[in-house]
Amino acid sequence: MKVVVIGCTHAGTAAIVNTAKLYKDAKITVYERNDNISFLSCGIALYVGGVVKDPLGLFYSSPEKLKELGAETKMKHEVLDVDLDKKTLKVKNLETGETFEDNYDKLIITTGSWPIVPKIEGIELENILLSKNFYHSNTIIEKSRDAKNIVVVGAGYIGVELAEAFETNGKNVTLIDSQDRILSKYLDKEFTDLAEEELKKHGVRLALSQSVIRFEGENGRVERVVTDKGTYDADLVILCIGFRPNTDLFKGKLNMLPNGAIIVDEYMRTSKEDVFAAGDSCAVFYNPIKKHEYIPLATNAVRMGTLVARNLIKPTTRYLGTQGTSGIKIYDLNIAATGLTENMAKYYGLETESVLIEDSYRPEFMPTHEKAILKVVYEKTSKRILGSQILSKVDLTQMMNTASVCIQNDMTIDELAFVDFFFQPHFNKPWNLLNIAALNAI
Ligand SMILES: Cc1cc2nc3c(=O)[nH]c(=O)nc-3n(C[C@H](O)[C@H](O)[C@H](O)COP(=O)(O)OP(=O)(O)OC[C@H]3O[C@@H](n4cnc5c(N)ncnc54)[C@H](O)[C@@H]3O)c2cc1C
Numbered sequence: 001m002k003v004v005v006i007g008c009t010h011a012g013t014a015a016i017v018n019t020a021k022l023y024k025d026a027k028i029t030v031y032e033r034n035d036n037i038s039f040l041s042c043g044i045a046l047y048v049g050g051v052v053k054d055p056l057g058l059f060y061s062s063p064e065k066l067k068e069l070g071a072e073t074k075m076k077h078e079v080l081d082v083d084l085d086k087k088t089l090k091v092k093n094l095e096t097g098e099t100f101e102d103n104y105d106k107l108i109i110t111t112g113s114w115p116i117v118p119k120i121e122g123i124e125l126e127n128i129l130l131s132k133n134f135y136h137s138n139t140i141i142e143k144s145r146d147a148k149n150i151v152v153v154g155a156g157y158i159g160v161e162l163a164e165a166f167e168t169n170g171k172n173v174t175l176i177d178s179q180d181r182i183l184s185k186y187l188d189k190e191f192t193d194l195a196e197e198e199l200k201k202h203g204v205r206l207a208l209s210q211s212v213i214r215f216e217g218e219n220g221r222v223e224r225v226v227t228d229k230g231t232y233d234a235d236l237v238i239l240c241i242g243f244r245p246n247t248d249l250f251k252g253k254l255n256m257l258p259n260g261a262i263i264v265d266e267y268m269r270t271s272k273e274d275v276f277a278a279g280d281s282c283a284v285f286y287n288p289i290k291k292h293e294y295i296p297l298a299t300n301a302v303r304m305g306t307l308v309a310r311n312l313i314k315p316t317t318r319y320l321g322t323q324g325t326s327g328i329k330i331y332d333l334n335i336a337a338t339g340l341t342e343n344m345a346k347y348y349g350l351e352t353e354s355v356l357i358e359d360s361y362r363p364e365f366m367p368t369h370e371k372a373i374l375k376v377v378y379e380k381t382s383k384r385i386l387g388s389q390i391l392s393k394v395d396l397t398q399m400m401n402t403a404s405v406c407i408q409n410d411m412t413i414d415e416l417a418f419v420d421f422f423f424q425p426h427f428n429k430p431w432n433l434l435n436i437a438a439l440n441a442i
Pocket of ligand 1: 012042077299
């Protein structure tokens with residue numbers, strides 16, 4: 001069996017490692033246009049902020065390691081075209097310029113995503129950077145060294161993490177977003193109010209409810225960011241306004257969402273036989289709304305890549321869908337969320353109710369006890385749990401993994417009230433915070 005994999009970061013590496021393990025006779029060829037594999041982008045802000053000192057720790061695989069498994073990794077090779085009927089590919093060796101054809105029995109698409117670059121006046125100016133891969137992280141570090149004023153455009157997870165990292169490095173940081181709140185897709189206002197306060201307390205300037213209309217520069221280098229509400233000095237700008245799937249090669253050839261995310265079934269099969277896909281190039285089945293959505297996360301990528309391998313010969317292991325569970329640390333605040341916020345549930349047209357509690361995470365008789373706020377969002381009629389959020393100075397983020405399991409299994413708020421959780425005064429109260437929230441709701 002000849003297996004060709006296009007793209008080798010998280011989804012690709014997971015697919016290759018597991019295919020090599022499961023099918024000893026498989027001949028695996030990997031095409032990757034970059035010159036490194038398996039870079040953990042989640043480490044970029046930590047690297048920029050100096051928490052991670054050695055960037056090599058942000059890689060967990062290499063062409064040599066894949067070779068040991070029997071996979072041939074062709075680095076700096078870009079796949080230019082794919083004929084899904086003839087099962088052939090056109091590949092370019094980016095070092096020599098040579099193009100050649102290859103063929104496959106099974107094709108695995110793990111071409112991932114790329115940051116959205118808006119068509120805004122001045123976007124071509126120097127020092128307007130993206131944040132996705134190893135090169136970006138090195139360029140950001142190099143260019144930020146002498147920068148005084150840094151503007152981050154986009155207050156999602158990546159933008160917020162970078163804003164904190166730059167501020168920690170002593171820079172004047174402005175975080176711009178067109179929404180009126182940071183992290184507005186992941187958290188409701190009760191949580192973003194506290195997170196915004198934390199950023200402001202440390203001197204990060206928030207420029208919310210405003211859209212960038214142009215970048216201005218001198219001698220080809222960015223100097224200012226102009227929004228519909230103000231002008232901000234900038235020696236460096238990082239664009240973090242989202243991602244789009246890297247799937248132009250397959251446009252019109254495979255079923256996709258309107259944004260180009262490939263739709264796969266529960267066995268990671270695309271609409272074409274023998275063609276599988278995983279990771280940021282794909283849509284995922286989003287359990288809270290029971291539909292496909294575009295939620296690019298490393299968690300989805302490694303899961304889907306692993307499942308491709310298991311289902312390559314015959315449908316064997318089903319994908320259970322996702323809740324888009326995520327976490328972030330903003331200075332001292334540990335925050336996590338799963339499923340839908342109340343706000344996003346409205347966006348999807350769901351009628352919801354919610355419960356918000358504030359409580360100490362462990363008994364007040366203990367020498368220390370921190371407050372936590374926790375919210376659960378559920379469907380009004382069915383009582384099905386749709387989402388949950390937590391914030392505290394102690395790390396209670398794992399509770400959102402528990403809530404994720406509840407959503408995945410279609411549990412109701414009534415059931416959550418009486419789920420068995422352990423109690424031990426070091427860690428929690430006789431009623432776990434998730435129990436308490438649910439008890440308050442029913
Ligand atoms: C700054 C940052 C922080 C993040 N933090 C987190 C986090 O904390 N938690 C989390 O879960 N997720 C996080 N993510 C998201 C996570 O990094 C992505 O979901 C993950 O990288 C997706 O992996 P992938 O393999 O599907 O795609 P990608 O990482 O996009 O890799 C695709 C690969 O395909 C190659 N490729 C594409 N087209 C071709 C072609 N035609 N020929 C050859 N090669 C090709 C590309 O060069 C690339 O190496 C973060 C992302 C960023 C940018």
